[in-house]
Amino acid sequence: MRQIQITSPGGLENLSLCEVERPRPKPNEVVVKIAASSLNYHDLMVALGLIPTDDKRVPLSDAAGEVVEVGSEVLEWRTGDHVMSVCFPNWQSGPPRADLLSFIGDHQDGYATEYIAIPATALTRIPGNLNLTEAATLPCAGLTAWRALVDEGNLEAGQTVLVQGSGGVSVFALQIAKSLGARVIATSSSAEKLEKLSALGADELVNYKENPQWGREVLAKTGNEGVDHIVEVGGGGTFGESVRCAKLGGHIALIGVLSGPAVSEIILPRIFLKQIRLSGIAMANRQSQVEMIKHIEEVGINPVISDHFDLAKLAEAFQHQIDNKHFGKISITME
Numbered sequence: 001m002r003q004i005q006i007t008s009p010g011g012l013e014n015l016s017l018c019e020v021e022r023p024r025p026k027p028n029e030v031v032v033k034i035a036a037s038s039l040n041y042h043d044l045m046v047a048l049g050l051i052p053t054d055d056k057r058v059p060l061s062d063a064a065g066e067v068v069e070v071g072s073e074v075l076e077w078r079t080g081d082h083v084m085s086v087c088f089p090n091w092q093s094g095p096p097r098a099d100l101l102s103f104i105g106d107h108q109d110g111y112a113t114e115y116i117a118i119p120a121t122a123l124t125r126i127p128g129n130l131n132l133t134e135a136a137t138l139p140c141a142g143l144t145a146w147r148a149l150v151d152e153g154n155l156e157a158g159q160t161v162l163v164q165g166s167g168g169v170s171v172f173a174l175q176i177a178k179s180l181g182a183r184v185i186a187t188s189s190s191a192e193k194l195e196k197l198s199a200l201g202a203d204e205l206v207n208y209k210e211n212p213q214w215g216r217e218v219l220a221k222t223g224n225e226g227v228d229h230i231v232e233v234g235g236g237g238t239f240g241e242s243v244r245c246a247k248l249g250g251h252i253a254l255i256g257v258l259s260g261p262a263v264s265e266i267i268l269p270r271i272f273l274k275q276i277r278l279s280g281i282a283m284a285n286r287q288s289q290v291e292m293i294k295h296i297e298e299v300g301i302n303p304v305i306s307d308h309f310d311l312a313k314l315a316e317a318f319q320h321q322i323d324n325k326h327f328g329k330i331s332i333t334m335e
Helices: 041-048 138-151 168-179 191-199 214-221 239-245 268-273 286-299 311-322
Strands: 002-006 015-019 029-038 064-070 082-085 115-119 123-125 160-164 183-188 204-207 227-232 246-254 277-280 305-310 329-333
Touching: 002 311, 015 311, 041 311, 082 138, 123 286, 138 168, 138 227, 138 246, 138 286, 160 168, 160 239, 168 183, 168 227, 168 286, 183 191, 183 214, 191 204, 204 214, 214 239, 227 239, 239 246, 239 268, 305 311, 311 329
Parallel strands: 160 183, 160 227, 183 204, 227 246, 246 277, 305 329
Antiparallel strands: 002 015, 029 064, 029 115, 029 329, 064 082, 082 123
16 A cells, blocks of 8 residues: 655655555554545644654544454444544543643654554544545544634634634634634635635635734724634734734634744733633544534535645645645545
8 A cells, every 4th residue: 555654854855655565453443444634734844844753654644534444342333434533542532631642643653544554432433414535624623623612712603703814724713603603804815815715704804914913903893892712823923913803801722833933022911901811722632523523514514625636746735735825725635
């Protein structure tokens, strides 16, 4: 079978397409024939060597596929079942603990492979309204947006949500927020992408390239009241503006560091004076994924995939991601 491995210390030039033996399951495992994966920012950092991994690590943390072999102790799955991955396979429910957070595609081999043997508990079913390629976009980006707005945010109909840019988490957050009756304000530096965000249901649009202090414009669009929930994916370069436009008692879900990990301006007084609640979000547990799947089926959310690359073109797919040419998710297909 085909498999991509990363030669230490990383870099797109060190992604190698290999031929390896198809795995056999242990008693508690199933073998999944991977149909598709999708790219996340975490995957890119692993590929570039910014998150160090073992030599010959198999990357990618999302997947969906078909069960083709079942270990002798497995009762939950049968051959032919369509399943999707869980990013933290040991984190089944409850709050996060350090001993549960072994990450697929980082601490252990991921899904840049045509077949994988994996514990039965590291999978869930896919939403009944989605195909395998669509389902493969959910485990990291979809679940992160779900936890930010639902598990931690307790989002209610009529509240306002700010999403930043048009990557996978932001687009899923927009779709989830609209499905729950929220008003969504979306930012982007691209007029073309802002139009696409509007087509997905964004109620208000802000071009942050034209408005570097975009928090002021967001405040104006809320009658200077501010937004209830901010899905913060930018990091150091955007956090100050997020604090500026947050509502008194609002919620900021800290998810990404696309613009850098450090905040140059001291903004702590604004945070506590506005009584902002901060949540650090890194995906969620398996039970949360099960709840997300139910909601996606009930409301009919369809993931947005702008690009498809074959496994052998994984380095090209990552470069496409670096160049910010995508909208929503980039799919990696195995067939």
